[in-house]
Amino acid sequence: DAGITQSPRHKVTETGTPVTLRCHQTENHRYMYWYRQDPGHGLRLIHYSYGVKDTDKGEVSDGYSVSRSKTEDFLLTLESATSSQTSVYFCAITTGQGLTDTQYFGPGTRLTVL
């Protein structure tokens, strides 16, 4: 499973509250990704990181921010959660230099925004 953990695994929160999801890897891989998965939309990229303090936006980045202050942790923050952000969030890593590598996914975080 490439040593990827996500926390929390489940969270219920209220609209307007800040939420931070954590992705942790144990093997110092350079590339890390955050996706959300919704019925009818599949997996959509939110943000990704190609090194400490190096991040870039994906296709659905509005309302989300990320930080990577050390190689092993990639944090996803919802500054003010909305009901449309109810989803399952997956973190992923690649084990090489990014371009042609497969992705290894964490177990997911199920977030419900009431």
Add this chain to the structure above:
Amino acid sequence: SQKIEQNSEALNIQEGKTATLTCNYTNYSPAYLQWYRQDPGRGPVFLLLIRENEKEKRKERLKVTFDTTLKQSLFHITASQPADSATYLCALNFGNEKLTFGTGTRLTIIP
């Protein structure tokens, strides 16, 4: 923008038959294409990768084809088993660090 379609949301196949899943894309051809399997409540798991200059790849009972003229990849599972029941996702890379995923096909193998 790039659009990826997987043939159907759900597919039921009799055990022992070959299951064939389709991934179609529009516009630009990807540098390579991957197939993943996802079980309920779990993250996707990589199965196979095929590059734009390859026609076919095999791994045990799995076979992937890639036709850049038709803009299509086919994913075959031969001698299907109930344990093959899962959602299968195709993912395309267009020459950068990102993958674009299809919405998936939920495959059920009926004993």
